[in-house]
Amino acid sequence: MFRRKTLIQEQFEQFEQFGLEKAPYIFYPAVVVAIGALSDILEGRDNPAWASVTGLLVFCACYLFSVWTAFSDRCGRVLVLLPALALTVLTVVLSLRFGEGMLWLFSLLAVVWSILAGRRLLLRPTLAVVLTTVLGGVTAAIAGNEMGESFGIIYATQLSGIAAATIVRLFSTVMELREAQEELAHSAVAEERLRFARDLHDLLGHSISLIVVKAEAVRRFADLDPETVRRHAGDIESVGRTSLEEIREAVSGYRERSLKAELKSAQLALRDAGTAAAIRQDGPPLPADADALLGWVVREGVTNVIRHSEARSCEIEVAHGSGAVELKISDDGGDAAAGAGKMRESGIPGQGLLGLAERLSAAGGALNAAHMPGGGYRLLATLPVVRRSAEKMGTQ
Incomplete structure (x- = not known):
């Protein structure tokens, strides 16, 4: 203007x-x-x-x-x-x-x-x-x-x-x-470049992983089940179109990622990858900014599970308590953090999880990625939130 x-x-x-x-x-x-x-x-x-x-x-x-x-x-x-x-x-x-x-x-x-x-x-x-x-x-x-x-x-x-x-x-x-x-x-340009790089990494990483999974399914069922092949081919086309639209929105800076939509997309992606998915969510609705931020966490975490963990099962749990929300993604596979660049000896994850950690830290939250004692991998994101009812009482 x-x-x-x-x-x-x-x-x-x-x-x-x-x-x-x-x-x-x-x-x-x-x-x-x-x-x-x-x-x-x-x-x-x-x-x-x-x-x-x-x-x-x-x-x-x-x-x-x-x-x-x-x-x-x-x-x-x-x-x-x-x-x-x-x-x-x-x-x-x-x-x-x-x-x-x-x-x-x-x-x-x-x-x-x-x-x-x-x-x-x-x-x-x-x-x-x-x-x-x-x-x-x-x-x-x-x-x-x-x-x-x-x-x-x-x-x-x-x-x-x-x-x-x-x-x-x-x-x-x-x-x-x-x-x-x-x-x-100069600071504004550097910050915008970092934001754009994060958005593209998260968008393309998830979408391309889903396309690869669908393509593998098409190859497996090419001679056995033509109907399944047609369904997966349609999904590939749909994912490709959605990815193009998401990239356009990311370039414009208007993209908002819904946690509910990301959970649904994660369930479908895990199912197509042959990984059993269990998703649980409780608590009141989240504020828009927290909902969008946790949507990024689900997208990146599930992408890493599909691409690198070879897990047979994956659990996603969203618990919204008093004053904070926890998002936990756990699987029974290998090092799911490798999708963001393999976990270094210093314990610092690669670009994907590092970008998520920076986003959560800016909002007052934290990200913890670690191997579980009994095998598998767990990604835990915590984020402080204020319930809407509390906000209304504060204004009154």
Whole structure:
């Protein structure tokens, strides 16, 4: 569903696309503050004129270079610090030598040190603003300015430093948000790939196993019972069509596996494989999420029994007690966990059972697969659930 973007979202995207490499262009225009000193030079108050003009030009060049180095990742701390220190000395010298017009250059000095504090972490932005403000006030007092003029210099210096520090902090926040968005996007893609891989494994493993069983039955009865062959061939066609539909639903992300349907399918599959099936289910109806999750367990567990256990009988028991449900699949055959990749020496099962364990763990449950003492194999899934009646009482 498409949503209209708010004005704030559009401005944020434009600001994000602006990029950190273009950030210095925001601070370059601030050099117009030097016009105040230039007007004093043109009016003849700063003599000799050649010295004041040269000093002002050097200051402007040093300011622009300091801003550029502060945002450039190619410049080390030494190359960043030297222009800033030179700019500080030059500002003090020009202010003491030529007076009031040059004192306004302290506002640009505060911009440079605020940028360095925010970008290079040489010192705290607040400390940078305080130091440049104090330096500007002391220099104005030494230059013999009146109290009102000195206060104006102090206010302009402080305001410029705070504005620069705020802008730099905003840029840093945008960069952090961009990195966080990229990490979240990568995590979402990885999670979706894992979900899709699990769904395909569970869907195709069960369906292909059932098709193989049916095909073996067709081969056995090909010459003995044509009617049985036709029935199994029809089942193969039905399973194939159902598998295609399930894959489409899994791709779309809308598939919900009913426990009742999986139990019925498991009974038919076990019967066709020559395994006696006993299914018992008691307790109240399960919530939709728990019902779907246990449906996955039945599908994977029965698939492993059919493909690898060579069992003669299999029991599936679903017991829904107070606050939890247990699903137990036990057989009298061999290692049914081999269908998910043989049980390793460390006791960690393969991909099929590992995927189920992760699903159950995410829902607060657990999966236990182990050999039984008297022979056979047992798969036990436990899952905490809340009865609907309890939910209704809680809401009331």
